[in-house]
Amino acid sequence: MKAIHRVRRQTGIEWHLGIEMKAKYIALTDALYRYLCECRTGALDPVLDSLREETEALGDVSRMQISREQGSFLTILSAAICARSAVEIGTFTGYSAICIARGLAPGGRLIAVDRSQEWTAVAKRYWTRAGIDNRIELRLGDAIPILRNLEPGLTFDFAFIDGDKTEYDAYYELILPRLRPNGLVAFDNMLWGGKLGAPLRDDPSGRAIDAMNRKLASDSRVETVLLPVADGIQLCRKRGAVGQAEW
Numbered sequence: 001m002k003a004i005h006r007v008r009r010q011t012g013i014e015w016h017l018g019i020e021m022k023a024k025y026i027a028l029t030d031a032l033y034r035y036l037c038e039c040r041t042g043a044l045d046p047v048l049d050s051l052r053e054e055t056e057a058l059g060d061v062s063r064m065q066i067s068r069e070q071g072s073f074l075t076i077l078s079a080a081i082c083a084r085s086a087v088e089i090g091t092f093t094g095y096s097a098i099c100i101a102r103g104l105a106p107g108g109r110l111i112a113v114d115r116s117q118e119w120t121a122v123a124k125r126y127w128t129r130a131g132i133d134n135r136i137e138l139r140l141g142d143a144i145p146i147l148r149n150l151e152p153g154l155t156f157d158f159a160f161i162d163g164d165k166t167e168y169d170a171y172y173e174l175i176l177p178r179l180r181p182n183g184l185v186a187f188d189n190m191l192w193g194g195k196l197g198a199p200l201r202d203d204p205s206g207r208a209i210d211a212m213n214r215k216l217a218s219d220s221r222v223e224t225v226l227l228p229v230a231d232g233i234q235l236c237r238k239r240g241a242v243g244q245a246e247w
């Protein structure tokens with residue numbers, strides 16, 4: 001019975017991949033991108049705008065900061081699931097942390113993990129300016145040992161993964177057991193600048209992202225969708241809520 005089910009599923013997947021898929025997306029232009037950034041709640045945000053400006057002054061590294069609309073999306077996600085406990089891997093100058101923390105339920109806490117003292121010093125100043133510093137606990141150091149040594153029994157409603165791309169799988173495997181059913185994990189840069197689909201021989205990060213996207217798509221522990229927001233967000237919901245065992 002199981003074997004038949006597997007064959008049917010495989011056939012279904014092949015059929016889906018085999019058909020010509022009509023393009024159901026819009027290629028953005030600068031004008032359209034400006035428009036979508038404007039049509040958001042809080043499009044003018046003095047604290048976030050000032051943080052973007054200060055981060056841009058750091059030079060090329062500023063590319064690492066998430067985009068404005070990604071920030072809004074993170075706030076909505078954490079608020080929509082009433083997250084009380086969240087974790088972020090890859091904090092940089094603190095933009096995504098502010099956005100996640102703003103969506104947390106009263107009394108909620110975000111553990112923000114980054115190895116850079118220099119960049120997180122900027123983050124801490126802006127968390128104070130945003131009035132959410134009491135909701136964020138910075139853990140400074142390498143993400144994998146920090147995740148391995150989290151307090152026993154600590155669980156998360158929401159996770160944002162934006163650290164070293166070659167370590168995404170390790171972060172995921174360490175976070176998933178602590179994620180509550182129906183909790184969410186969002187991974188950034190999952191379209192990898194549009195380079196996926198071509199050979200990624202000299203690009204270990206690209207290869208890791210590609211492997212992660214493919215692993216998540218067939219991982220029965222989660223339900224996942226790859227969204228073309230900025231450089232791509234892979235959004236995963238942990239299955240197995242009470243009464244939803246097969247979901």
Ligand SMILES: C[S@@+](CC[C@H](N)C(=O)[O-])C[C@H]1O[C@@H](n2cnc3c(N)ncnc32)[C@H](O)[C@@H]1O
Pocket residue numbers: 064065066089090091092093094095096097113114115116119141142143144162163164167
């Ligand atoms: C893409 S940036 C994060 C951007 C941030 N989410 C934002 O909104 O601005 C990646 C960050 O991950 C940190 N990082 C990279 N590898 C790490 C590791 N193994 N452990 C801890 N932090 C790491 C870097 O120091 C950098 O600040």
